[in-house]
Amino acid sequence: MHIDMSYGSGGKQTTSLINEVFVKHFSNPVLQKMEDSAVLTVKEKIAFTTDSFVVTPMFFKGGDIGKVAVCGTVNDLLMMGANPKYLTAGFIIEEGASLTDLEHIAASMAAAAKEAGAQIVAGDTKVIEGKGGIYINTAGIGEIEREGISISACKEGDIILLSGNLGEHHTAIMSHRMEIENDIKSDCAPLKEIVMNLIMAGIDIHCMRDVTRGGLATVLNEVSASSSCKVEIEERALPVSPQVKGFCDILGLDPLYMANEGKLIAVVAQKDAKRALQIMKESRYGENAAVIGTIQAGSKVVMTTAFGGSRVIDVLYGEGLPRIC
Amino acid sequence: MDKGKKGNVIKRYLIYGLVQGVGFRPFVYSLAVRLGVDGSVCNLGGIVEIIAKAPGEVLNAFLGELKDNKGKDYEIHAVEEEDITEERFLTEGNKEGFIIKSSAESLHTFSLTPDIGLCDKCAKEVLEKGNRRYHHPFISCAACGPRYTILEQTPYDRQTTVMREFPMCKTCEGEYTSKEDRRFHAETISCKACGPYLLWKDKKGGRSSDNPCSTKGEDAFREALTALKNGGIIAVKGIGGYHYVCTPFSPETVKRLRLLKGREKKPFALCFPDINTVKEYAKVSMEEEKLLLDKAKPIVLLYEKRRKMAEEVSEESIYLGAFLPYTPIQLLLTKELGPLIMTSANESGKPIIRQDEEMLGVESGYLDGILYHQRKILRSVDDSVVRITMGKPQMIRRSRGYVPSPLLMEKSGADIFCAGGDLKAAFCFYKEGRAVLSQYFGDLEEYDILKEYENSYKDLKKLFSAEPKLAVCDMHPGYFSAEFARSLKLPLLQVQHHHAHIASVMAEHRLKGKVLGIAFDGTGYGTDGNIWGSEFLICEGGDFTRAGHLRYTSLIGGDASLKDVKKIALCYLLQEGLEKALPDERTPLIRAALKCNTNTYLTSSMGRLFDGVSALLGICMENRYEAEAAILLEQEARKALINGAEPVSLQFAIKKEEEMYLLDPAPVLKSLVQLKETEGTGALALGFHYAVAEAVLTLCKEINRNQNINDIALSGGVFGNTLLLEKVKALLTESGFNVYRNESVPPGDGCISLGQAFIGLERDV
Numbered sequence A: 001m002h003i004d005m006s007y008g009s010g011g012k013q014t015t016s017l018i019n020e021v022f023v024k025h026f027s028n029p030v031l032q033k034m035e036d037s038a039v040l041t042v043k044e045k046i047a048f049t050t051d052s053f054v055v056t057p058m059f060f061k062g063g064d065i066g067k068v069a070v071c072g073t074v075n076d077l078l079m080m081g082a083n084p085k086y087l088t089a090g091f092i093i094e095e096g097a098s099l100t101d102l103e104h105i106a107a108s109m110a111a112a113a114k115e116a117g118a119q120i121v122a123g124d125t126k127v128i129e130g131k132g133g134i135y136i137n138t139a140g141i142g143e144i145e146r147e148g149i150s151i152s153a154c155k156e157g158d159i160i161l162l163s164g165n166l167g168e169h170h171t172a173i174m175s176h177r178m179e180i181e182n183d184i185k186s187d188c189a190p191l192k193e194i195v196m197n198l199i200m201a202g203i204d205i206h207c208m209r210d211v212t213r214g215g216l217a218t219v220l221n222e223v224s225a226s227s228s229c230k231v232e233i234e235e236r237a238l239p240v241s242p243q244v245k246g247f248c249d250i251l252g253l254d255p256l257y258m259a260n261e262g263k264l265i266a267v268v269a270q271k272d273a274k275r276a277l278q279i280m281k282e283s284r285y286g287e288n289a290a291v292i293g294t295i296q297a298g299s300k301v302v303m304t305t306a307f308g309g310s311r312v313i314d315v316l317y318g319e320g321l322p323r324i325c
Numbered sequence B: 001m002d003k004g005k006k007g008n009v010i011k012r013y014l015i016y017g018l019v020q021g022v023g024f025r026p027f028v029y030s031l032a033v034r035l036g037v038d039g040s041v042c043n044l045g046g047i048v049e050i051i052a053k054a055p056g057e058v059l060n061a062f063l064g065e066l067k068d069n070k071g072k073d074y075e076i077h078a079v080e081e082e083d084i085t086e087e088r089f090l091t092e093g094n095k096e097g098f099i100i101k102s103s104a105e106s107l108h109t110f111s112l113t114p115d116i117g118l119c120d121k122c123a124k125e126v127l128e129k130g131n132r133r134y135h136h137p138f139i140s141c142a143a144c145g146p147r148y149t150i151l152e153q154t155p156y157d158r159q160t161t162v163m164r165e166f167p168m169c170k171t172c173e174g175e176y177t178s179k180e181d182r183r184f185h186a187e188t189i190s191c192k193a194c195g196p197y198l199l200w201k202d203k204k205g206g207r208s209s210d211n212p213c214s215t216k217g218e219d220a221f222r223e224a225l226t227a228l229k230n231g232g233i234i235a236v237k238g239i240g241g242y243h244y245v246c247t248p249f250s251p252e253t254v255k256r257l258r259l260l261k262g263r264e265k266k267p268f269a270l271c272f273p274d275i276n277t278v279k280e281y282a283k284v285s286m287e288e289e290k291l292l293l294d295k296a297k298p299i300v301l302l303y304e305k306r307r308k309m310a311e312e313v314s315e316e317s318i319y320l321g322a323f324l325p326y327t328p329i330q331l332l333l334t335k336e337l338g339p340l341i342m343t344s345a346n347e348s349g350k351p352i353i354r355q356d357e358e359m360l361g362v363e364s365g366y367l368d369g370i371l372y373h374q375r376k377i378l379r380s381v382d383d384s385v386v387r388i389t390m391g392k393p394q395m396i397r398r399s400r401g402y403v404p405s406p407l408l409m410e411k412s413g414a415d416i417f418c419a420g421g422d423l424k425a426a427f428c429f430y431k432e433g434r435a436v437l438s439q440y441f442g443d444l445e446e447y448d449i450l451k452e453y454e455n456s457y458k459d460l461k462k463l464f465s466a467e468p469k470l471a472v473c474d475m476h477p478g479y480f481s482a483e484f485a486r487s488l489k490l491p492l493l494q495v496q497h498h499h500a501h502i503a504s505v506m507a508e509h510r511l512k513g514k515v516l517g518i519a520f521d522g523t524g525y526g527t528d529g530n531i532w533g534s535e536f537l538i539c540e541g542g543d544f545t546r547a548g549h550l551r552y553t554s555l556i557g558g559d560a561s562l563k564d565v566k567k568i569a570l571c572y573l574l575q576e577g578l579e580k581a582l583p584d585e586r587t588p589l590i591r592a593a594l595k596c597n598t599n600t601y602l603t604s605s606m607g608r609l610f611d612g613v614s615a616l617l618g619i620c621m622e623n624r625y626e627a628e629a630a631i632l633l634e635q636e637a638r639k640a641l642i643n644g645a646e647p648v649s650l651q652f653a654i655k656k657e658e659e660m661y662l663l664d665p666a667p668v669l670k671s672l673v674q675l676k677e678t679e680g681t682g683a684l685a686l687g688f689h690y691a692v693a694e695a696v697l698t699l700c701k702e703i704n705r706n707q708n709i710n711d712i713a714l715s716g717g718v719f720g721n722t723l724l725l726e727k728v729k730a731l732l733t734e735s736g737f738n739v740y741r742n743e744s745v746p747p748g749d750g751c752i753s754l755g756q757a758f759i760g761l762e763r764d765v
Ligand SMILES: [Fe+3]
Pocket: A325, B497, B501, B521, B522, B523, B524, B716, B717, B748, B749
């Protein structure tokens, strides 16, 4: 079955799409009331964010666009020390999209939201002309569990932890596009367990960021600029799986600049670093966590290379353009 | 002599060249006194001003003798003269007689003297038993010694150099103040009584620096000799930084040196006690001999090494990098021990070590000791590297001995800062008709090198009193040098990389009108967002139009991919369906990446084509140091040429698309794949070089059909390939073109900042 323009008419078809796909999978008391808007009870201080998702291919090893759409928003809330509670989902569907695909997407959104402990409480659907693509917007509200976590709060001497291997989402997507068979799966995941465990243990967290588009290099440059500090990392400490490394070496890709969908960095006070690492490693999706660097006085992001040199890590300026003469 | 007012002419001369810190002013003084010229000589910081009053014919004789510098230590590059009035003569402090005005009286502070290698007279004295400076490792005179690396601020004077920490003894002071002495006003004068002395720190077994047994003076020297004789590696403090020094005859020692320096595979430079010893190890032409003996004492690349040393010194390379002692310590060490490896003391990716604390802090089991002293080095300046091709020098690395000698520019304008390129980085200040290039820094992606670059900007800006009103930088969006230029918040001019290459030749040779520039290199950002590297540019003034290039090829991105020469070859071959010629398990993934444009870029790089051909011919699969694959390809061709092999005939296809000439390497690659099983590698390598040269000639003629260009300028790192350079020049010259190339600055990216200065002045923003 495929979706055509009649699904967007607001009539019977629309109602059946909402009931049989979205309400069925997202089922929760607020949504079921079918009011014009969701009425919610929340704690005093909340975090609120939104993001839109355009992913080709829509299905890939380790996830699909629905999972990414939920994880992206959930993780953005978590990075501010907020516990994700409520989400909205807006769909723009091109005619020709498969109804089965849409159900799969809704199911994985529901699963990801459930894992993160959040409910999808409002939504919207539009159908447009096109070639069968599906685009999703999500917004989310989270209750602040820990205040003061900020990109500009890093202090000299702080320790930077990374929650796991780099480059897996990017590599999985690329392999799919290039029709290359391998075992690399997207790391797409909600990072609730890691974050809540860190907060619950009272770790002195100064900053958290999920490492998505632009990769670790981009995030660290944001830290350096916002906190006016020098970020020092160790190439040898960066966790990368052998499969991803092999793939990147051949294609001249640098895992430092590659997208992830289930990784975060946490900048913590030096005294708590060891404990934080232990907690990450014992949390779901954190088994490969590592201490990757420190915050120093100064500017720029500098990496000590495996050969002992120190390279300035700039933001991505254009994929693959060489500097070397 | 008649000094009556009637017949007198009064002139003001400005003398440009190597005229500071080489005993020039005392010479002018004695000449003026001898000929009866009144007036003064004054150092305006790099330029010498002479005011002279005498009858016309006397002034002519005076100038004639000045210009004839045979047997003297100075070099005059240009003389400007103007007539001045009696009134000005007097207001500038001149009376009857001739005086040397002290530098301090001058307002100009653009100081331009490089470090000068040990002169023959000092060399003789330091080896002469009984001389009061026998074995004094800091002997120098008005014509030799460190300058740039010890200068704190201008003007150059003892009190403005690090030598002010060593008050002169009575005897030295006597020499310093005596106009007849060759150490008259030699700012670096010292002796065993008053000068710095040697120190030896034993590091055997990597012991820490609190080891108390430092020895001094001659004992320190002896300790160093013993360590070297025992096959040890020591660090020796030089002019622009420390060297690691060891014997080139023990393979085991040289292997340890490679471990001490990191993964480097580059050939090491050698210091020889004298020119005759060099000749025992390599063929030395007259021009090469002159260059070896030059005041700058660069490392000279010589051909036809005779294998007497450990293989590990230079591995497969057929070149020998040789230099003659430029410090008394180097002379004393090599006189005792013969040729020694002397290579810059630094970890890869760091500037040459110049600070004692840093050197003493190096903890390595491979380092046996440190021979040093208390005279500070203010700037890290690497040894320069030069070679002779077609009878003239080709600069490969322009640093110690040449920096900060200015290059005179035709146009003038407000002060300009030119950031240069990112690799082999060197920036440049333009001020008052002169472009002063900085020392060589290296790759700015390395944090310590970038810091050195940024600090040197402040240092040299102050030293030259430059007040830039314009910053010029490369167009590449990822260049650190460009980012630095932007951070200065000056009006900014972005210049295309290859245009800067060609402009550097135009600056050096003062070319005017239309010039056809050919820039062959590895990588430069193009105005279309692609990576250029084989550009035929019609240049005029500060503008250019692109007239031709190698057909674009898609290559896999990432700086690390540039080491993987086999992958580069695979990319070229895949696009022609020839990939079976080079079996590799990665081929399917590379094919997919090229098909989907995953992390690929389009390039017209000539350097990459040389890399690809090198791998295709099985010569080199991985660059262990920069351009190794291309260097080895040239070497195979060079050997074939020397052995009289017949070059295999190969041909590029030439197309014209929308006013743009395209050189297509497809037929060359096809032939190489077909012939590589039957023809010799050398003959194919030579054939490839000739094919490139012939394609250049054809394209130049084509482009010139509707143009009327006689001058051709060659630049870019690929022209560091002298076999190609010689062939291209020969073909073009035979066809009636005037061919110019970089001589005073390197054809590689060391020339970029000069080209940027030229364009900055032309555009006159
Ligand atoms: Fe270049």
